[in-house]
Amino acid sequence: METNDILTRLNKEQQEAVLQTEGPVLILAGAGSGKTRVLVHRIAYLINVCGVDPYSILAITFTNKAADEMRSRVDDMIGFGSREIWVMTFHACCVRILRRHAEEAGYTRYFTIYDTDDQLSVMKDIFKRRGIDTKFLKERTALGMISGAKNELVGPDEYARMTRGDYMTGQVADIYDEYQKRLRENNAMDFDDLIMNTVILFEQHPEILDLYRERFRYMMVDEYQDTNTAQFRFVSLLAGKYKNLCVVGDDDQSIYKFRGANIRNILNFEQIFPESRVIKLEQNYRSTQNILNCANEVIRNNRGRKSKRLWTENGTGNRVRFVRFENAYEEAEFVASEIGRRVRSGERSYKDFAVLYRTNAQSRLFEEKCLFLNVPYKLVGGVNFYSRREIKDVLAYLKTIDNAVDDVASTRIINVPRRGIGATTITKISTYAFDSGCSFFDAALSADNISSLSSATAKKVRGFTDFINDLRQDAKELTVEELIKKILKDTGYRKELEVEDTEESRERLENLDELISKAASYGETAEHPTLSGFLEEVALIADIDTVDDGDDRVLLMTLHSAKGLEFPIVFMAGMEEGLFPSAMSIRAENPDEEIEEERRLCYVGITRAREELIMTAAYARMVRGEYEPHPVSRFVREISRDSIDQPRAAAPKPAVPAPKGGLGSDMRDAINKSAYAPKPQNDRKEKSGYGSSTYSPYSNPYRKKTPLPAVESGVLSYGVGDKVRHKKFGLGTVTNIRDGGRDYEVTVDFPAWGVKKMFAAFAKLEKAED
């Protein structure tokens, strides 16, 4: 098994990307062109063929889910060593570095990570202290501006210099400065600080930078088009010495400008790294030709992109469908019932479907309809699990225990559950802390010295501080799981919810139990479980990371969350002007730019689909309590009739104003019926099938049309039952060989290591004589 065998599983461009291990490499990978595959093979190649130590590899992905997947695929291929590789998100990677060098960064290693809620608490307090009128400036606006500055690596001083003369931004500069001071006092960092502080650490401590430069001689960055300036700087600093930096991205999929993503990072890569090789992956292995045509037709309306055109050897496939409904309610009913119908007929599983939409607010109707029609679903995003009240309460206890100076955490729980410590008392303690320059918890400890507090109140406060101090002792002995249980018991938190016994309280209890099991599994899987470690994991988890591919459920999520995923059948809902593209982008000062970003988002959505794509829209939709008529999204109109089933009349408006009240539904119905499908004539209760036969009674002609290139028989020198030799594991017995399409997945039982599954091309197994 030599290099050649690895490469035969890849197309020419993919091979090139794998082989180019040295120097800067830009891989322009169109959607579905197998970029994860390339990255995984590249890592395997580095380790197996080039003899690179896994310890020297850093691979940065966008989500934890992607990191896990990459790690396990590397594992499958080489069977060992993947634990040593750093495969993680920017944020996780920076936290890890910052914990190790916390002192140099001006923190202790117990620093906490603030989420958006925590940030807002700090900001509200600053606004209150400064008496800033929120009509003039909103907390969230200020936080947004600060975040923007941090993403550009602009600190408070530089920000102040830049804004000289302008009153409003001048105010923000002051606020920024104070905000940073407060975070530092609280031994806390927000998401943006994690990156910025790492960059500062590297710049101020060349010896630390050098440590990591020497370590990470081979770096890979996924979803490079979504990096911001700070992340770019982080990467270039690390790669500054050996320059073995391989970035993978697609400028057409850049959808995070609002988060500071700088598309120039990818567009100018060749200028920034002059020696770089550029490799384009344009063959798509995911979607049908029709789906790709749609994607191409939409995205070609953008200017200033690197030219590329996706193509595929997959079949034409079904035409993409576009269906329009009276309102969002009927849209959701169609989607849910269509899924239910097709699963019940045995044609599909629930997990084959994803419903994608522009805004989280759209999810509610889909949830309701799925619930009603018994369609199991998983909602991604929206209210994050870790931002639910009960969860945040427990986490605030843990943070107070772990990081005594985190004022946001301690003020949150000093009166949760009720201890009779009200807002007035909290303000008095806060003021004392502020005046004496100590933390809130320290101030609470000396409640007896705060003259404005009555002795009865001081006693209550002491009850709280004693309790926390006891927990701190306990924390030294207990696992995180046990500690949480103890908190819930001793505070009476659990009891209170049990007594309440409402639907809501039961849900809270369930959530708390889920938190406990997460803590338990953290305790089992982490190498060195610590309280800080748990809090960090919890802070950096994205909702999408919790998706379990094994679950047979429909996924409901935003288009943003869907990036990097794929599904046999995709619904794109709410294809309407004002929703997608959003009203904000249409009304922006620079609408062209903003709409191009929306268009890229649309491109991302379309290219998630493997076999079928169904776009839906409503004629009118409830927006902030009022019905708004919505025209069809321009993106739908950009698709030619050849690729999509769409209305004959581009804008199906009633020729005559509707006679009755309401939405003029008669005429629209008529158009709707002729163009796509009749609404079932039966009444609402029976409405489950939404005219299935009319929608298109199709088979899937392309499904088996292009078999994956089979591995030639006889390419393996061994079979089931044979003894084989592995570079690392030594002798073992082959127990199973599965044709994985492009490669064989071989299961081998190694007496010394146990049963391992690996791909033949990479495992380099040799037949051994008995």
Place this chain on the structure above:
DNA sequence: CACAGGTCTCTTTTT
């Protein structure tokens, strides 16, 4: 100090 009820604002998108 706690809670109920009324008013105001708001929406993209997320690590």
Place this chain on the structure above:
DNA sequence: GAGACCTGTG
């Protein structure tokens, strides 16, 4: 339509 916030009452 929902959530955050404010205000008045017990």
